[in-house]
Amino acid sequence: MTILPRTRSLAVLLILWMCGVPPVAVAAPEPAAEPALPEGEAGVAPTSAPEPLPEPLTLEAALALADAPHPTLARAAAGVEEARALQGQAAAGDDLTVRLNGELFWTEPNEVSPYDHDDNRLSLLASKTLYDSGRSSALEAAAEHGVKGEELRYLGSREQRRLEIMRRYFDVLLADTAFARDDEALAVAFVAYDKARERNELGQLSDIELLRLESGFRAARSTRVASDADRRAARSRLAMALNRPDDLPGTLLEPDLSGNDRELPVLEEILARTLAGNSTMLALRESVQAAQREIEAARALRGPTLSGQLELNEYSRDTSTRDDARVGLVLSVPLWQGGRVDAALAKAQARLHRAQAELEARRLELRQAVLEAWQEIANLRERRESMVALNDYRELYLDRSRALYELDVKTDLGDAMVQMTDARFKTVETDYRLALAWARLDALQGALIERSED
Template identity: 45%
Template sequence: MLSNTVFRQIGWLALLLFCGLTVGYAQEQADEKPAALPEPLTLEKALELADEPHPELQIAEARISAAEAELQGARAGDDTAIYVDGALAYVEPPDYALNQDHDDHRLTLNLDKTLYDFGRTRSASEAAARQLDSSKLLRINTRQQRRLEIMQRFFDVVLADLQYYRYNEEMAVEFVELDKMRDRYELKQISDLALLEQEAVYQRARHRRSQSQNRQRETRARLAQALNRPGQLPRNVVPPDLPAIEQELPEVESLQTLALKENPVVQSLRERVEADRARVAEARAGDNPSVQGTLQAGAYSRERNSYDDFRAELQLTVPLYDGSRTDAGVAREKARLFETQSRLSLAERDVRQQVLELWLQLDSLKAKREQRETEKRYRELYLDRSRALYELEVEADLGDSMVLYTEAERNAAETDYETALAWARLNALLGRLDLDEAFVPPKNLLQKDETDAQSE
């Protein structure tokens, strides 16, 4: 009775200790929050946060962990198994038995190992290894997509700010004009209709300013989500100083060839195809013979002819009939292989098309950038002219000139960001999107590949 009470107390103490540790760990996990965003936030700082914990990256890491576990399990298929087998038994021996003891206890130490299974374990290990490589390649693609999303969200914030500045200036100009017309209206110089017309113009400008202000908050919220910091809206976002993005385009065919070779999604599917081929071989080996070795040492409380102190055994298993289970397994794995091969073909077509579309976009953006830069220079000169006339107290449209220059500045920045993102997406399709190579034109990468090929 005393021992039961002691054991019960020990059990309660252990349970309380476990609960305390669990609650403490949970509280510690809850207290861990991402660090605050840098202020001001630059594109370089934002991209440095791309590899921080994020649900998409965690999903990719979980898939890798599952693939590693599968590989470990496949390689353990023919590992040595060591275990103890024990039993406590009470028997009633027959009257003619020489040993009338009732105890028939036994304890054995066993060692089992599959010595050869004619390719089953080897095929399973190869399939798991290929699946692991496929998961790692998909993680690369996830990291690339994270960087692209952060770039896109960062550029959206900068453009939203520029859009707000443009509509804020427009509203200010229209308000000044409305104020002047109110003074003239009080002097009976204009009609009700003219005043209401200007009031409508001002209210439209005010509404556009309000929309652009909301757009600022929306884009900042999306950027915070992309950086895995929901609710931490960055206040100051520095417009990025982009490298030289006006570069000569390589031939589209060479880019497509390189993308089909280096794209992580395509490479991942190729690894999956090889994994499925190995699974077909594993299924075919389902009815192959197997050879197992067994060592056993035992201790017994009762002597029997079937009890051995030590036993070494070599066992050969040859399946004769399995009711078509092997054929069904092979058919299932072949169907999976055919599906993966089809997915690979679709992915290759998609990559080729994406490279072509980005190539055409970059080619079109050349002319667009020249047009936007020319318009920006024109608006800048026109603004200087309007400012000079205003200082000379000559009638000038200074307010409108400022609005149009801000709009031209925003349009030029938008085109630069479109070009930078197109280069970045093209590099991602080529399997390369490091922080230092985000906007590197693929021409340099192609030259690097040709140099490597020649050295080999």
């Protein structure tokens, strides 16, 4: 049979109404644009070989690569993408559903029936949920909080990337300084051992004293070899942090550490900013709100649902009891669902309790982390003052030893040079630790990276 044109027009209008689309001619839709990822996320999948590291390398240039492709950022970006996919899934939960059903039956009609054995049916079915007791809106809100939480975790990963690069950059500089110190010590030990051999051959030095100096020389050489290996290992760790495993950095320039001189705020002020701005803390708050919305969605399973339905049918048999078209509203009120709703509600409540526990645990961790970073900064500032005094003393001591050496007076010039290099190592180590402590404190407060207003 043929469906009447008026019925077909009514069906099209109803489908458009349930879709929320005005009944006008619509051109074919263009492919949807990909949603924008958080800042820096677009570089997760590199398409070409990266530029070689600059020579010499600066800390600013190294930190500029913090948002470049790296597995850590890729993993965090995947979390954002998954959360957005779940958000799209939640938003499409009450979309219009259109399906085509085909039914083929072979029957054995009775003797008075005018029909043959075929009893077939072709149906076009359209349905859309119009009301579901707030379940869809609750799921969409939960998904939105999930997206915000994953974006904040992505931001936390970017912060940790910067801290890691700073740490590895300073490790290279310290390894170079340690090597210079140990190389100086080896040179001094070799000169002493070489002179001792000459004196031993002349009978002016005992064998036991010669062996003592030889032992010191070989120990210094072993230490220098280890320091040289540490230089390469430190550069390899920095290259890994920059995701350039085949591009080991060469010369590194000393960074500007003027930020070490800023005033240290009181502990309570830093703690308040940390609890309000820490990226992980904010992400866990979003998880708590998402779990609360999921509880609302689970409770909505007990409520009624209202849906609009349209059905167009084509039969192989025409009877008075069969309809060519059906349009209507369906109200469904659950009377008994077994334990399904209780189980869904219990699951959502368990997720809420876990999110709340993780939030409180993170709060305690942050309080301790802030205290330790604050104390470390205070201690290192005091130690830096002592390092200034130590360097002044070593410089004067070296000048005196050099003056005595020029006067052909027996002196410990070599040892003075080694001690001067060691004092420099301790000084720069203190400065680097102080810079890292400040950066870590900034990251705890969510101030290491400038955040967008949205």
